[in-house]
């Protein structure tokens with residue numbers, strides 16, 4: 001089953017599929033750009049994709065250490081920088097956490113819907129109107145944009161439903 005990238009994935013989806021296609025896309029992208037997806041970079045990417053929840057650098061570090069990697073924070077940050085440069089991972093500023101990009105082959109601004117209940121983040125892809133509106137607003141202020149990130153917090157449909165059921169059962 002192909003997931004709809006514009007929707008929060010159903011809780012019961014085959015997440016192994018998400019991970020596999022992310023790793024395949026990463027391999028392809030790195031080959032095309034002559035970038036080296038080393039074992040560590042690949043493992044860090046895989047760990048970022050553990051779930052649809054953004055993950056912090058120190059959680060990554062802990063997992064790598066538990067796997068016997070002699071990874072120090074700079075090593076992990078360098079691997080993350082590489083993955084970000086390649087468009088494979090986005091950094092969520094407010095959470096200071098990292099999330100995998102489902103469409104690394106196209107360069108784009110990082111816009112996210114973040115659920116404050118389950119912690120999942122959904123990247124808003126294909127929003128040319130949003131980009132255009134931001135660009136126009138910046139132009140009108142004579143502002144040159146170097147980077148655009150939107151992080152919107154709220155409830156995902158699954159958590160909203162859960163909340164509604166809880167309050168109905170009240």
Ligand SMILES: [Zn+2]
Pocket residue numbers: 009013014015016018019052
């Ligand atoms: Zn998934």
Ligand SMILES: [Zn+2]
Pocket residue numbers: 090101102103104108110123
């Ligand atoms: Zn992305």
Ligand SMILES: [Zn+2]
Pocket residue numbers: 115116117118119120155156157158159160
């Ligand atoms: Zn949620």
